[in-house]
Amino acid sequence: MNKIDPRFTVQFIAQKDGQLLREALQEWRISKRALTAIKFDGGLLTVNGVERNVRYILQLGDCVEVTFPPEEKSDGLAVEHGDLTIVYEDEAILVVDKPAHQNTIPSREHPTGxxxxxxxxHFQQQGLASTAHIVTRLDRDTSGLLCIAKHAHIHHLTGLAQRSREISRKYEAIVHGHVEQDSQSIVAPIGRNEMSIIEREVRADGQYAHTDVTVLKRFFLDSEPMTYIRLQLHTGRTHQIRVHMAYLGHPLVGDDLYGGSRRSIDRQALHCVSLDMAHPLTNEPLQFTSMLTNDILRLLG
Structure with missing residues (x-):
């Protein structure tokens, strides 16, 4: 009985006559790092079922198969079995709905779970020779949708999509005070606060950061003014929404790191409600949504 090859494989059809395989692979967005790994770590390049190197000259219609070497999980990343709320899964990506109070990746304070x-x-149970490649990370106390690539090549493709802003994420949050403008853009650079290893702040020498804010509802909770808002990220800086809203004078409810109060909720009231992207292999448009969690809904009454 033949053993199933656990390695990840993609196929392409040559579109040009006389093109070097190396040039075609570059057009198909196979990274130089991946080609090095294929050459030295147990991958394979074949043309019409025959192993070839990158100097091979292609003919129109040739079938090229790229087999990536098996991946090893990162050192210190323990394999654990637990509940995942899976929204979508195929051979390339996994989209999950993350609860609050759970890290996306391990930290010194929370090395497991x-x-x-x-x-x-989950991958081990599937017999998948891969590790967790996080595409869209969420803070520990932020809930909602996050995307994971199943292979390094898929992570590379989604990284290119993020840099060209082809992955769109929308969040909903509740902030202190009544935000005056119904919609606005916050374009303010974010960098590390020199007095803290965790905290970020708006600072002139920070990285470009852009957040769009739309007011959904202004209300009072126990006579305190609050605003329910939707946010769109155009960049993905650490703590971006939390920093930008604090900078605006409206910190997230529950976000005590940036001036919010935990009187009504024990974490920042922030949830990733939608994730739109093109599938990294098929280019098919994908749209995912997630309902607000009960602790945030309670604030809205």
Whole structure:
């Protein structure tokens, strides 16, 4: 009985006559790092079923198969088995709905129990030779949708999509005070606060950061003014929404790191409600949504 090859494989059809395989692979967005791994770590390049190197000259219609070497999980990333709320899964990506109070990846304070740990367990059960490649990370106390690539090549493709802003994420949050403008863009650079290893702040020498804010509802909770807002990220800086809203003078409810109060909720009231992207292999448009969690809904009454 033949053993199933656990290695990840993609196929392409040559579109040009006389093109070097190396040039075609570059057009098909196979990274140089991946080609090095294929050459030295147990991958394979074939043309019409015959092993070839990158100097091979292609003919129109040739079938090229790229087999990536098996991946090893990162050192220190323990395989754990636990509950994952899976929204979507195929051979390339996994989209999960993350609860609050769970790390996306392990930290010094929380070395186990993260989404990444659980994903490694999930992959192990599938017999998948891969590790957890996080595409869209969420803070520990932020809930909602996050995307994981199943292979390094898929992670490379989704990284290219993120840099060209082809992955769109929307969040909903509740902030202190009544935000005056119904819609606005916050474009303010974010960098590390020199007095803290965790905290970020708006600072002139920070990285470009852009957040769009739309007011959904202004209300009072126990006579305190609050605003329910939707946010769209155009960049993905650490703590971006939390920093930008604090900078605006409206910190997230529950976000005591950036000036919010935990009187009504024990974490920042922030949830990733939608994730839109093109499938990294088929280019098919994918749209995912997630309902607000009960602790945030309670604030809205």
């Amino acid at each position: 993260s989404i990444a740990n659980m994903v490694c367990g």
